[in-house]
Amino acid sequence: MKNHRKRAEILIQGIVQGVGFRPFIYRLADDIGISGTVKNLGDAGVEVVLEGTEEDIQEFLARLREENPPLSEIQSVIVSRSKPEGLEEFCILKSTHGGGGSGTIPPDTAMCEKCLEDMRNPDSRYHEYWATSCVDCGPRFTVIKELPYDRPRTSMEEFPMCDECESEYEDPTDRRHHAQSIACPNCGPQIFSIPPSQNPIFKTAEVLREGGIVAIKGIGGTHLACDAFNDEAVRRLKRGLRRLHKPLAIMARDLEMIGKFASFDEKEERVLKSIRRPIVVLDQIENSPLSPEVARGLHNVGVMLPYSGVHHLLFDRIDFPIVMTSANLTGMPMIVKNNKIISELGNIADFMLLHNRKIVARCDDSVVRFSGGTKKFLRRSRGWAPSPLRLELGNEPMLALGAELDNTIALYADGNCFVSQYIGDIDNLSTFKFLENTIDHLTSITNMEVPERVTCDLHPDFITTDLAEEISKDRVRVQHHHAHLASVMGEKKIQETIGIAADGIGYGSDGTIWGGEVLHVTRSDFDRLGSLSPMLMPGGDLASKYPSRMIAGILYESSDLNEILENHAEFPGGKEEQKIVEKQVSSGFNSPTTTSAGRALDAVSSLLDVCQERTYEGEPAMKLESLAAQGTPLNLEPELESQDDRIVLNVQSLFEGLIEFEEEGKKREDIAATAQDVLARGLAEIAVDCAEDLHIDIVALSGGVAYNDAISRRIRESIKESELEFITNERLPCGDGGISLGQLVVAGDKE
Incomplete structure (x- = not known):
């Protein structure tokens, strides 16, 4: 009863x-x-x-x-x-403003199968309507102004519902009940084109088929598109964006189309088809029909499936994959306003497919890659941001300003860590303004004030460091690689680890440039136990741009330096520049010290004539990885030694071995594979020795070099062979996009 x-x-x-x-x-x-x-x-x-x-x-x-x-x-x-x-x-009941905690905002997601069926059904009132959505799909984060998430607090407020939409909206049994972005052809946002066309979608397809370039305004920003098989179209697009060498993302209609130029396994397939629809980095097949300009010098390519109504309608009319790349000049934020699209892309695009719904928050595509057996974010943005990570970091709200490159910011309150969408490189006024706007928007949609506690990078000259000083007197400055490893600790909810931070460059606590480190890490502190052996960066930032300089910076103590550079290095300024570089490393003038794994890999790339000038972040090392993927490591053991109270992997010895292999006529791809293998085994051996000495059974890996599949996989194998637990980033980027969470973790543990 x-x-x-x-x-x-x-x-x-x-x-x-x-x-x-x-x-x-x-x-x-x-x-x-x-x-x-x-x-x-x-x-x-x-x-x-x-x-x-x-x-x-x-x-x-x-x-x-x-x-x-x-x-x-x-x-x-x-x-x-x-x-x-x-x-x-x-x-x-009607929504009310609540209190007692921060709000949680759903991310934008791809059009669901039911809405796609409605859009393709001739008998549906949503037939061929591009902005069809329901409670299970469509824009969220990019249209929300503030909480509670109701239509008047979104950019949909400008589109009053018609009677039919309102009837579905009010019906609790309908899947569009209280779908704030509900709209139909009679009352919703409309697409239009520049120049005007009676059928903008049909005309877009025609322009693409004829080799033209189209600007397409989407959910969170604007893309430039062209036929991915058409060499001239791709070259023209890259010239227009001033990205002559940087790889471009591809969109394909379905898995069958992807299979014509790239391979994928079950894990990659699941991510490709997921409702979040990120770009997934896949290996190209042999004799791929893609234009080589799409990803020149690389063995892989970023691919995504359609996620908006416009994409699906477009692929109903074309039968080839298209380049789908963010429409912004290098280093600038993605364009979201129609007037800016028209004025700034007019010299690049032959046709523009636009709509009249405002984008409240720009949001780039997310990018993931499987490396070392783990799914990793290269960029965590559309589809995930700003969904929070649950992590108890105390009662005090905090703001983290992140890294200077690949920036994200993060807010903490009430056990929620809100990591923003991808912002970019904070090296120009437009991106800095985007960062400031992101702070305003993220605090608004989480019903927070800008916290009094602000955390930033340790580097004294970063723009974000200055901003932290402007915002608050309660500042916590966090060493770059400590933040990398703390981001893993936050994800995995652990308190202590031995960490390998394999990265580009970061300001070290001793004033030198770090980047290949083994640290004993707690949330509040770290101890530097190992690293790569010190190298020089002749010319400072020039050594990052022209990696041949790093060969001199690594072998600066060699008595045969002049001969080595004559035979194994290439300088854009020829003999005169070589002489200048030799003087710099011999005197130490304008040659800061570094232990960067990224710069060491760049030097190998130059040594093997893979890349002599970096035109985008990570280019030399990425192209080196593509060459190494074709090779097999040769027999060369990492040389470890004690130096300055830590264990170092002797990079000078590694390079001497690589040069010897080159002079013996070994294959370039095998030498490239050897360099990666020795670097990975050396760092792993240091980490294992330190873990055993301190009786710590967890080893973490983070930093930009962790994206390298061969290096990540070899480190993982070495750690597991030693019967230690291996962890790495899975919910946030290994690179600088995860730094903001790491800063929160460190700041939350400091008094």
Whole structure:
């Protein structure tokens, strides 16, 4: 026999707004036959009141977690009890501004299969309507102005619903119930073109087929597109964007089309097809028909499937993959406003496909790659940002300003770490303004004030360091590689590890430039136990741009330096520049010391004549990896020695061995593979020795070099062979895009 009626008041926190959560609660309650209410509380979550038998309440709570909407993420369910008030039905109440916590914002996601079916169904009122969406898909983060997530607080407020849309919006049994971006051809955003066309989608396809370039305004920004098989079109696009060498992303209609130029396994397929639809870096097949200009010098290519209505409609009319790259000049933010698209892309694009819905927050495509057996983010943005990571870092809100390159920022409050979308390189006014706008927007949509505690990089001359000083007196400056490893510790919720930070460059606590480090790390502090042996960077930043300088910087103590440079280095300024570089390394003038793994790999790239000038971040090392993928490591052991109270991997000895192999006529690809293998085994051996000495059973890997598949895989194997646990970043980038979370972790543990 059932008990008397009871009342439960439930507070649900997590990603529970903008994901169809209230309609789900309504349908669940209706199915069980229980009375009550559901209401959004803004930053506080969703409040559910239930009145019914105890058995009904328990069934509701059990099914709540099992059947929740696909885009939701329940973080906590708090249940309290009170006396029943005689509620006789279940209804959805109007949202209110809540308090007591930060809001959680759902990310943008790809069009779901049901909306895609509606868009392709001639009998549907959504037939061929590009902006079709429901509670399970479509724009969220890029249209939200503030919480609670209701239509008047989004850029959809400019498009009043027609009667039919309003009827679906108000119907709790409809999947578009309270879908804030609901719209149809009669009342929603419209596409148009420059120059004007009666059928913009059809004309876009025609321009692409004829070898033209099209600017396409999307959900979170604008892309430039062209036929990925057409050499001249790709070259013209790259010239227009001033990205002559940087690889471009590709969009293909389906997996069958991808298979014509790239290979993928089951894991990569799942990510490609997921509702988040990131760019996935895949290996190109032999004799790939893609234009070599798409990813010149690389064995892989970034590929994504269509995720918006416009993309699907376009691929209904073309049968080839297209370049789909962010429409911005190098180092500048992606363009989102129609007037800017028209004025700034007019000299590049032959045709423009635009729409009249405002983009509140620009958001680049996310990029993932499987390396070392692990899915890694190269960029965490559309599809994920700004979904929080749950991590208890104390009671005090914090703001992290991240790294200077590949910047993201992060906010912390109430156990939520909100990492922003990709911002970019903070080296120009436009990107700096984007950073400031991101701070404003992220604090607004999480109902937070700018926190008093601000954390930034240790480097004294970074723009973000100056900004931290302007924002707050309560600043925490965090060493770059400590932040890299702390980001892994935060993800894995651990307190201590031996960490390998294999990276480009970062300001070290001793004033030198670090980048190939083995650290004993806690959340609040670190101890430098090992590194690569010190090298010089003749000319400072010039050594990053022209990696032949790093050969001199590595072998600066060699008595045969002049002969080595004559035979194994290439300088753009010829003999005169070589003489200058030799003087710099002999005197130490303008030649800062570094232990950077990235610069060491750059030097190998120059030695093997793979890349003599870096035109985009990571280019020499990326091209070296592509060459090494064709080779097999030769027999060369890492040489470890004690130096300055730490263990170092002798890079000078490594280079002497590589030069000897080159003079013996060994294959370039085998020499490249050898350099990566020795670097990986050497750093892993140092880490294992340190872990065993300190009785620590976890070794972490982070930093930009961790993206290299061969290096990451070899380090992982070495750690596991020593029966230690290996961890690395999986939820945030190994590179500088994950630095902001690491800064929060460190700052949260400091008094």
